[in-house]
Amino acid sequence: MTDPAPLIATEGLTKRFPVTRGILFAHTVGAVHAVEDVHLAVRRGRTLGIVGESGSGKSTTGRMIARLIDPTAGTVLLEGTDITRVGGAELRVLRRRIQMVFQDPTGALNPRHTANQIVGAPLRVHHVAGNRAVRVAALLEQVGLSPDLGDRYPHEFSGGQRQRIGIARALALEPDLIVLDEPVSALDVSVQAHILNLLTDLQRAHGMTYIVISHDLGVIRHLADEVAVMYLGRIVERAPAASIAAPFHPYTAALLTAAPGRPGAAHRRRILLPGDPPSPITPPSGCAFHPRCPKARVISGDPNVVPERCRTDAPPLDNLGRGRSVACWSPVATTDDLVGAAEAMSAAPDIARATSD
Amino acid sequence: MSVDVSILESAQPPALGTGRSPAALMWLRFRVNRAAYVSLIFLVVLTVAAIAAPLIAHLAGHGPNDLYRTSMLDSFGNPKGPTLHFWFGADASGRDVFVRVIYGARVSLIVGVVATGIAATIGVVFGLIAGFRGGGLDTLLSRTSDVVLALPVLLFAIGLSSACSNTAQGCVGGAVTPGLNLVIVIIVIFAWPAMFRIVRAATLSLRESTFVEAGRAVGMTGRSIMFREVLPNLISPVVVYAALMIPESILFEAYLSFLGLGVPGTTPSWGGMLEQASQYYTTAWWLMVFPGVFLLATILAFNLVADGVRDAFDPKATK
Numbered sequence: 171m172t173d174p175a176p177l178i179a180t181e182g183l184t185k186r187f188p189v190t191r192g193i194l195f196a197h198t199v200g201a202v203h204a205v206e207d208v209h210l211a212v213r214r215g216r217t218l219g220i221v222g223e224s225g226s227g228k229s230t231t232g233r234m235i236a237r238l239i240d241p242t243a244g245t246v247l248l249e250g251t252d253i254t255r256v257g258g259a260e261l262r263v264l265r266r267r268i269q270m271v272f273q274d275p276t277g278a279l280n281p282r283h284t285a286n287q288i289v290g291a292p293l294r295v296h297h298v299a300g301n302r303a304v305r306v307a308a309l310l311e312q313v314g315l316s317p318d319l320g321d322r323y324p325h326e327f328s329g330g331q332r333q334r335i336g337i338a339r340a341l342a343l344e345p346d347l348i349v350l351d352e353p354v355s356a357l358d359v360s361v362q363a364h365i366l367n368l369l370t371d372l373q374r375a376h377g378m379t380y381i382v383i384s385h386d387l388g389v390i391r392h393l394a395d396e397v398a399v400m401y402l403g404r405i406v407e408r409a410p411a412a413s414i415a416a417p418f419h420p421y422t423a424a425l426l427t428a429a430p431g432r433p434g435a436a437h438r439r440r441i442l443l444p445g446d447p448p449s450p451i452t453p454p455s456g457c458a459f460h461p462r463c464p465k466a467r468v469i470s471g472d473p474n475v476v477p478e479r480c481r482t483d484a485p486p487l488d489n490l491g492r493g494r495s496v497a498c499w500s501p502v503a504t505t506d507d508l509v510g511a512a513e514a515m516s517a518a519p520d521i522a523r524a525t526s527d
Numbered sequence: 528m529s530v531d532v533s534i535l536e537s538a539q540p541p542a543l544g545t546g547r548s549p550a551a552l553m554w555l556r557f558r559v560n561r562a563a564y565v566s567l568i569f570l571v572v573l574t575v576a577a578i579a580a581p582l583i584a585h586l587a588g589h590g591p592n593d594l595y596r597t598s599m600l601d602s603f604g605n606p607k608g609p610t611l612h613f614w615f616g617a618d619a620s621g622r623d624v625f626v627r628v629i630y631g632a633r634v635s636l637i638v639g640v641v642a643t644g645i646a647a648t649i650g651v652v653f654g655l656i657a658g659f660r661g662g663g664l665d666t667l668l669s670r671t672s673d674v675v676l677a678l679p680v681l682l683f684a685i686g687l688s689s690a691c692s693n694t695a696q697g698c699v700g701g702a703v704t705p706g707l708n709l710v711i712v713i714i715v716i717f718a719w720p721a722m723f724r725i726v727r728a729a730t731l732s733l734r735e736s737t738f739v740e741a742g743r744a745v746g747m748t749g750r751s752i753m754f755r756e757v758l759p760n761l762i763s764p765v766v767v768y769a770a771l772m773i774p775e776s777i778l779f780e781a782y783l784s785f786l787g788l789g790v791p792g793t794t795p796s797w798g799g800m801l802e803q804a805s806q807y808y809t810t811a812w813w814l815m816v817f818p819g820v821f822l823l824a825t826i827l828a829f830n831l832v833a834d835g836v837r838d839a840f841d842p843k844a845t846k
Binding site: 236265270272277278279280291292336339 | 736737738740741742743744745746747748751756759760762
């Protein structure tokens with residue numbers, strides 16, 4: 171991408187999960203297009219936020235970057251080196267540089283291991299020199315836990331404390347990059363802020379790079395320098411966190427109005443997208459968003475009609491300058507009445523038929 | 528049996544839960560079950576007695592194969608019942624039934640523990656590998672276990688034991704000698720598939736858990752994840768099922784010995800004693816009652832302990 175030396179970058183990252191039918195004689199009948207042609211780049215010490223609703227492929231993207239699943243196509247570059255096909259001992263070395271924090275802090279910790287064992291595991295696996303007990307105690311302290319609690323089991327901690335243990339484990343190897351997959355979505359709102367502040371403080375102290383995956387724009391805005399919005403496996407918009415509030419993609423606009431506590435919430439109405447996201451097994455033709463897109467209806471002036479181009483051609487992610495890019499044939503203008511268009515779509519009786527082909 | 532990862536966090540009052548390992552918590556819950564606790568004490572006493580059998584025989588003054596034809600057989604050659612010196616009476620050869628019952632506990636406990644231990648180990652290791660690795664190895668192991676489970680157990684056991692008892696060398700080049708070894712081998716052959724299935728199924732679900740993925744993210748090898756991450760979470764189903772396998776193994780040894788296919792007559796075993804007793808039960812009730820009661824009590828005790836263990840692992844237990 172345009173950044174001179176990104177720490178981590180992806181080019182054309184694609185993941186398709188085969189859909190098989192039959193038990194005895196299983197055969198592939200299709201594929202879930204989880205991630206399609208994703209280009210990303212994050213500079214060292216910066217934070218990229220990936221936002222999208224469930225099923226948008228954001229977690230799959232994060233797992234591919236962390237090398238937990240293998241991409242179908244495309245490459246992952248760490249400081250310009252292709253790490254997509256690295257395996258075996260080389261991959262184990264690579265794990266020291268890329269770590270992951272998981273969404274479900276309860277499931278991510280082995281219930282049969284103590285906090286000390288969990289946080290010490292990366293040190294043991296990678297034969298890190300030095301006194302492991304001392305290092306583990308320091309790590310627990312760093313994430314705001316008393317080292318006295320190290321002998322306790324996960325079930326004796328609260329959700330927030332468990333996530334702190336998960337973060338301490340990710341920190342243990344002093345990685346360059348941490349992929350945070352929904353780091354606070356399983357936590358109480360009151361605890362979320364503490365964890366977010368902890369993540370900010372740790373980044374400031376260690377200069378790590380973050381990739382934060384969340385469905386919550388508030389979380390993304392709190393942590394990220396840059397935001398990538400995903401819809402149905404594709405990036406539809408990228409923008410600096412500061413300017414995402416003025417979106418170019420109609421889907422981003424809808425996401426923004428859906429986020430609680432958004433700026434100007436009192437006088438802005440929500441854009442309620444009709445229907446559910448289409449199946450990623452049979453993604454819509456052209457722009458994947460066109461069946462639910464209010465902007466397309468603004469252009470056509472009819473809630474049942476989508477412009478030809480939106481239905482036939484997939485829009486590329488166009489660079490608009492100043493760090494912004496959007497994949498839309500007619501980006502949102504401030505004068506567009508997207509709320510009204512979305513409401514008209516919901517009211518239109520044959521919307522499902524009109525958008526299904 | 529649930530292998531839910533949050534097994535111990537529910538229904539546990541914090542005062543009891545804090546600072547204790549899952550094992551300590553389980554012991555607390557186990558002790559609440561009075562029947563299981565008493566059964567465990569009985570089994571401990573029985574084990575101590577079995578280990579100290581030579582000492583008990585020495586104190587009683589009769590060895591397990593010492594014949595007291597003149598004192599303990601009447602003039603018609605029939606055995607005499609319990610006396611002050613022969614607590615459980617004598618058998619048809621004039622041997623002390625009490626001493627033989629204590630020695631018989633050795634066979635039952637060895638078979639129960641050793642056969643179950645070997646079968647459970649095989650089942651756990653195969654189940655872990657099949658469940659975790661999947662693929663052709665899984666297919667091979669799963670189909671093998673299906674075949675074993677489809678075999679007619681008693682018929683096969685009778686055939687195997689007669690084939691291996693023909694000569695003192697036994698079969699498989701002398702690896703399986705007649706007697707206790709053969710009994711253990713037969714039990715292991717038929718007992719491992721059940722454990723294998725349980726462990727494989729549990730591993731299949733654990734393999735998808737986030738902490739396994741976290742292990743990979745940290746850089747653990749597959750083997751390390753299998754034995755350090757997955758195996759500790761299998762403890763509850765494995766222990767519970769192994770506890771149930773022990774009485775089954777003891778009973779199976781008794782069947783085999785009753786049929787004359789188990790341990791030789793010179794080694795006292797409860798099954799073998801019951802077989803001899805079957806010829807005299809109209810006149811000598813003590814021959815059947817004492818080994819029978821001990822067999823029954825031991826089976827019952829193991830089953831109750833197994834129940835207690837299962838309850839102790841159950842997160843929904845009220846106590």
